[in-house]
Amino acid sequence: MRITDGDNPRLPYLREKTSKLTSSPGCYIMKDSSSKIIYIGKAKNLKNRVTSYFRKGQDHLPKVWKMVSHVNDYDFIVTDSEFEALVLECSLIKQYSPKYNILLKDDKGYSYIRITNEAFPRLQSVLQKYDDGAEYIGPYTSSYAVRQAVAEANKVFMLPTCSRKFPQDFGKQRPCLNHHIKQCMGVCTGQISQEEYNAVIRQALDYIRNGSQDSIERLTKEMEAAAEELNFELAAKLRDRISAITKAADKQKIIDPNMKDADIIAVSQNGEKACASVLMYRGGRLFDKADFFLGEEEDQTEMRENFITRFYSNRDSVPKEILLDEDIENYQLLEKWLREKSGHAVHISTPKRGHMLRLTTLAKSNASEYLSIKVGRTGKEIVALEELAKALELPKPPKFIECYDISNLASSDMVAGMVVFENGRPCKKYYKKFSIKTLSEQNDYASMCEVLERRFRNYFEKTDEGFSKLPDLILLDGGQGHVNTVTPVIRKMGIDVPVFGLVKDSKHRTRAVATGGGEISLTKSRSAFNLVTRIQDEVHRYAITYQAKKHRKSSYQLELTKVRGIGEKKAVKLMTQFKTKENLKKATVQELAKAAGINAAAAEELYKVIQDM
Incomplete structure (x- = not known):
């Protein structure tokens, strides 16, 4: 948003004050009309930083714009170094908690690990303790860590997570899918004794409390002891459990000895x-x-x-x-x-x-x-925009993306489509169609230049809501040539928006993103690649649908000119008024005569031709 003197009448005074400000490092303290501190910042160069807030016509984010519009005056404190400015800024923000600074609040409660009071206990993550006879471990400050740890332990030790009651439900139903894919030991079969099950629960709790390495060491000793006693069945189970813990330790991110x-x-x-x-x-x-x-x-x-x-x-x-x-x-x-x-x-x-x-x-x-x-928005949509920004080296993820495609049939019915994606989703209310007006022969480069020039002329004239916003990114259905042709045209108009092309392979599928000097592969950025493919498919669909519709309309007009007394202008008049072939067929002779400005005899002939079309 662009700040103006109308937004804050104090801006001329603030600019005058800032023109005399020192270039030393320090902190600046913004205040509103009641002298309340609303923002505190640090700067390596006070004059340059504070000037950026009050400069005429300066574009700001909505939050910054709102802050600047409320600034009545400011103070500053000069420091000897940028480091001292950082220390001072932290101290002042902690003291005053200004409205427009990042103020971090964490209001979460506590979490517990619950061991249910049953013959065959379950491990669960809960947010509070109950007087239910269960055993609770905690409290922990992170519900996330508790959920992850319990889920990991249940998986590694193959503990049941279903709703069946044991031993009441032994043998009543067939074992579930988890048992068949070796993620549950199958207590429901009745083949696991209570003593054996409780030993596994103790091992799982030891795993949660002490980590994978300690668990492996204890289980290894138990396995060796079982083998010495010739209890090979137990030794095999312990061996499998050690293997599961080792495998889980390689993948899980909850317990990590390297991250002390x-x-x-x-x-x-x-x-x-x-x-x-x-x-x-x-x-x-x-x-x-x-x-x-x-x-x-x-x-x-x-x-x-x-x-x-x-x-x-x-x-x-x-x-x-x-x-x-x-x-x-x-x-x-x-x-x-x-x-x-x-x-x-x-x-x-x-x-x-x-x-x-x-x-x-x-x-x-x-x-x-x-x-x-x-x-x-979904997490995938956010990741896709972030990946795209990183791949194209944009300063931030693009909120508004405009994409253009040219469609024609040889040199007839030349059109273009513009689609808009907002935050990774199609925003159809801003879609636009263009009929190419300045060219009589097919020329995709010149057509694209005409379309972009018309689009941004409308932006400056503010005649259409769909053209009132500047996009964060422009994509062209075409390669390096399109980018090199279009970019100078919009730069000459004062539009500084990144422009890239969308390159297709021999099967008309998105292959890469074109720059003015080459191509950028998105194969390593799968989410960004999928988003760009969606955008390219959508703009192609939109442009070709419009081209086909226009071609049908021009074909009708050509048919109408075969009627004596109906020239090209009168055919256009008829199509403009009735719009579709179906509406033309429903029109009476009198309505046709009035719309085209012809006599009754010519209208009768026109009516017969339309009915036979």
């Missing part, structure tokens, strides 16, 4: 809305998880840096290692601040491969799912 003390942070963004997710490992175990809605955010690097400072400002403990899903610029500055805050070294890194990358991917998935609840 670490936080994994990822941010997911959809348009301007963003969420952050933090997975916290302590002592080699997933100790807690926290999700935060960040509201409207723009620069992804700055957003992550701001989140880190807000998150750790309010925490007593800081881990020795912090893993991020994306690189940040001022990681050394933040490491220094965290080291001084915690009293120990803190290492910030962004994994690029291996096990650590899988952990940041897990955190990213959690952030995407949390964001999907907030914005009414």
Whole structure:
């Protein structure tokens, strides 16, 4: 949104004040008309940073625009370094809790592991304790970690998760699918003794409490003892259980001896809305998880840096290692601040491969799912837009995507279609059709230029709601040539929107994304590839449907001109008024005569031709 003096009459005064501001590092403190602090920020260069808020015609995100519109005045504090500005900013935000800063709140309760009071107990994750005779382990601060740990233990030790009651339901029904795929030991068969089952429950709880390595060591000793006593059946069961634990340990992310003390942070963004997710490992175990809605955010690097400072400002403990899903610029500055805050070294890194990358991917998935609840989109849609932004090196995921396709039959009935995807979904109310007006012969490049020029001329004239928004991304159904031809045309109009082409293979399927200097493969970004394919298929369908409809209409017009007294202009008049062949057939002789401006005899002849069409 563009800020104007009409939005805030104090802007001229604020610009004048800022013109004299120092270029030193420091903090700026925005205040409203009642002198209440509404925003606090830090800057390496105070003058440059504060100027960006009050500059004439400056575009802002809605949240920033709203904040600037309420600024009545500001104070500033000069510091000796950017690091001192960071420390001061954290202190001031903690003291004043300004309305427009990221303020992180975590209002979750506690969770427990429940061992039911039955002859054959079950392991469950619950949110509160009841006076029901069951055994409870906890409380734990993370319901996520509890759910994951219980699910993992039930799977590894093949414990029943069905609703059957034991021993009452022994042999009443056939074992379920879980038993056949070896995810349940089959207690319902009646072949598992209560003593044997309770031993497995103890092993599962030991696994949850102490981790996979300790469990393997204890079970190995039990297996060796059973073998020495020639109890080979028990030894075989213990061997299989050790194998299951080892296999699960390779895949699961709940217990990880390599992650003794670490936080994994990822941010997911959809348009301007963003969420952050933090997975916290302590002592080699997933100790807690926290999700935060960040509201409207723009620069992804700055957003992550701001989140880190807000998150750790309010925490007593800081881990020795912090893993991020994306690189940040001022990681050394933040490491220094965290080291001084915690009293120990803190290492910030962004994994690029291996096990650590899988952990940041897990955190990213959690952030995407949390964001999907907030914005009414699926996690897959959010991931697709993020992958697309990353592949095309866009500053943020594109909220509005416009895609164009040209369709024609040789040099006749040349048309174009424009489809719009908002937050990864078709937004059909903004779809547009274009008839090519300036060309008489087929020329896809020139046609595409005409369409884009007309589209953005309408944007400046503000004559149509469908053209009133600037897209975040323009896709053209075509290759490098289309991009190189169209880009200069829209740049000349002052439109600075990224333009890419959609390249198809010999079977008319999406193959790659074209730039002005080559192609970008999306084969490693499956969600982005599927989204781009959907967009290309949709624009092709829309354009070719319009072209076919126009061709049918022009064919009718050509048939009408065969009637004496009906020229091209009168044929157009008839089609404009009646629109379809069906409506023409329903028209009376008198209605045809009036619409075309012809006499009764010509109208009679026209009527007969239309009925035979």
